[in-house]
Amino acid sequence: MNKITFPLVGNYRTPIIYLFKHILECEIVEPPPITKKTIELGNANSPEFVCTPFKYTLGTYIEALEKGANIVVQFGGGCRYGYYFELQEQILKDLGYEFKYVNFVTKGVTNLKEIYLKLKEINPKLKVDKLIYYSFITFKMLKYMDRCDDYIRQNIGFEEKKELENINKEMLNKFLNVKGYLDLRRTYKKYYKKLKKVKINKPKNCLKIGIIGELYTVMEPFANYYLERELASYNIEIKRFTNAHYLLIEKRKKGLKYLKSAKKYIKYKMGADSHDNIGRCKYLCKKKYDGIIHIKSSFCTPEIGSMAIINKICKEYDIPVIFFSFDANTSEVGIKTRLEAFYDMIEMRKKNEKLLSRH
Amino acid sequence: MKNCYLGIDIGSISTKGVIIDENNNIIKSEYIWTEANPIKAVKKLIENLKNNLDKNIVIKGIGTTGSARKLIGLLLDANVIKNEITAHAVGTLNFYPECKTILEIGGQDSKIILINNGIITDYAMNTLCAAGTGAFLSSQAKRLKIKIEDFGKLALKSNNPVKIAARCTVFAESDLVHKAQLGYKIEDIVAGLSKSIVLNYLNNVGKGKKIKPPIVFQGGVSKNIGVVKYFKEILKEDIIVDSNSHLMGAIGIAILAKNKNNKIYDLNIKDIKFETKGMECNKCPNNCEILKIYKDEKLIDAFGSKCNREIKN
Structure with missing residues (x-):
């Protein structure tokens, strides 16, 4: 019996489970939510200076394999992430687990035919039309999720009662059991209306912060010590660019656009999301955001390269920027002090601006 | 009746307290060692401050800052609890409104604050290592068997400071031992240490920051004349060290407390039983370390949990 498991990031377990349930016809071992235990397991079994997402995903795999999984999937990517597969497979095999490791994106290239063949190995009865239909629904689901997330991020600092997150949770639970595209859309519309109905007390001139940085740390709240929740408690509107829909669909086009918009600073891509982040930084500066927060996992090479340029852009536009590096050993208190x-x-800057403009 | 405000800065090594009046004049100040027991230190600090205090004075606001700000803020029911970066900037700007750069080296951390037209425009804090902070200096002074108070004077005697690789505290120490074993004079080593603090600070915390005059230097290490000398030498600018430079954080937080809506405080905390209990929540694998705070055996607050689960006695 095949028992499949997958790495975790953010809320995206819902679409992955939905997709696997419908196309793979095998048992899904849902990995437990990321906790301190996950990162401890990952930390103990990883090379010390590997980037932190490696440790998180490895920890998740170990927990899921302990629960009885025997197929592990990984997605690969455009930086060191692309080499996780080989190393993680070796580490897990050395630990004595027996399983099959499937990597859907090899050599940094997304080849649809190859993905189909790999899925067919797991479920020989898989038909192309079924795969296309459910992939379509999953992509739509991602889009809807990200749209709701964007709305929540803009408003969560200003809600009167804490409702937004609960509504979102409820929606994700409903998404898991939708019967098709129309049902999905109906559910989404119903809950999006609910979100919009929540009473928001937002001043016109509120503080706005943009979050940019390495994708895993940006998307997984545990990895960034719930940075967004912390910011919301200060009544700040948050803008975040990276989400699953962006990475899977928009990145190809928009990445180039970002590269072009920042051509004064960079000529070539620097790997992963670094050139996107430089373009986004310029965008945030131009839109006169009050501050920019750049986060990354420790030892993330592409982002280290982009940090110097981001610093320069922010100086030119006179926008404050702060950099955080997250690791399993980061002290939470230090982050809170710096954030405060x-x-x-x-x-203070905003108040001062108001005073100056009045004179 | 005279309205006054109390500011307390509880740092890793020392605890500072000031009482200021409506015009930000210092009425009384106190400086004692924390000795890893902030509650005890603050109780002692407040007793000292109350000693011989004018009967007319009414404390109408309390602010706490420094690494134990949250705990002590709860103990005293403070109306402002703020980080040390903001507090230092506010305190310094009160005395030097023209100031553009604040260098601060404390016990466990060091920071740089850049100011333009009276508002903070940029800041940085040491991130990785404590090399280049007061704790490093005091541990090395102990190793060399010199009093920390004499450290600066000794450094000034030297014309030839030794080079010390001060990237990391542990390696700096082994380099220091090596230099001592080679037979360098003690004042040269002390001067080398002072210089390495400055270089380390400028390379780590001050990296990429434009340091413009007027420059104010504060924190415990600013009392060390050797370090001040090398700052002047390397930055080629004048460095202002206020006689109250070690109190700036406390003054800043007192000023912030003044500007909030206030109530009347009595400072009778000597007999309040204040306890903290650490526990591990075992409800999920996160095993959050939760700190529960009891005032007169009643739970008043708890922090440290990642989720929003309610915590009971």
Whole structure:
């Protein structure tokens, strides 16, 4: 009996489970949510100076394999992430687990035919039309999820009662059991209306912060010590660019656009999301955001390259920027102190601006 | 009746307290060692401050800052609890409104704050290592068997500071031992240490920051004349060290407390039983370390949990 498991990031377990349930006809071992235990397991079994997402995903695999999974999937990517597959497979085999490791994106290239063949190995009865239909629904689901997330991010700092997150959770639970595209759309519309009905008390001139950085750390709240929740408690509107829909669909086009918009600073791609982030930084500066937060996991090479340029852009536009590097050993108190000081700083600047404009 | 405000800065090594009046004049100040027991230190600090205090003075606001700000803020029911970066900037700007750069080296951390037209425009704090902070200096002073108070004077005697690789505390120490074993004079080593603090600070915390005059230097290490000398030498600018430079954080937080809506405080905390209990929540694999705070055996707050689960006694 095939028992499949997958790495976790953000809320995206829902679409993955939905897709696998319908196309693979095998048991799905849902990995437990990421906790301190996950990162401890990952940390103990990884090379020390590997980037942190490696440790998180490895920890998740170990927990899922302990629960009885025997197929592990990984997606590969455009930086060191592309080499996770070989190393993780070896580490897990050395630990004595017996399983099959399937990597859908090899050599940094997404080849649809190859993915189909790999899925067919797991479920020989898989038909192309079924795969296309459910993939389509899954992509739509991602789009809807990300749209709701964007709305929540903009408003969560200003809601009167804490409702937005609960509504979102409820929606994700309903998404898991939708009967087809029309049902999905109906559910989405119903809950999106509900989200919009939540009372929001947002001043016109509120503080706005943009979050950019390495994709895993940006998308997984546990990996960034719930940065967004912390910012919301300061009543700040948050803009975040990276989400699954962006990475899977928009990146190809928009990435080039970002590269072009920042051509004063960079000529070539620097791997992963680094050139996107430089373009986004310029966008945020031009839109006169009050501050920019750049986060990455420790040892993320592409982002280290982009940090110097981001610093330069922010200086030119005179926008405050702060950099955080997250690791399993980061002290949470240190981050909170720096974040609080950053908030004080942008708040003071905003007040001062208002005073100056009145004169 | 005279309205006054109390600011307390509880750092890793020392605890500072000031009482200021409506015009930000210092009425009384106190500086004692924390000795890893912030509650005890603050109780002692407040007793000292209350000693011989004018009977007319009414404390109408309390602010806490420094690494134990949250705990002590709860103990005193403070109306402002703020990070040390903001507090230092506010305190310094009160005395030097023209100031453009604040260099601060404390016990466990060091920071740089850039100011333009009276508002903070940029800041940085040491991230990785404590090399280049007060804790490093005091541990090395102990190793060399010199009093930390004499450290600066000794450094000034040297004309030839030794080079010390001060990227990391542990390696700096082994380099220091090596230099001592080679037979360098003690004042040269002390001067080398002071210089390495400055270089380390400028390379780590001050990296990429434009340091413009007027420059104010504060924190415990600013009392070390050797370090001040090398800052002047390397930055080629004048460095202002206020006589109250070690109190700036406390003054800043007192000023912030003044600007909030206030109530009257009595400072009778000597007899309040204040306890903290650490526990591990075993409800999920996160095993959050939760700190529960009891005032007179009643739970008043708990922090440290990642989820929003309610915590009971």
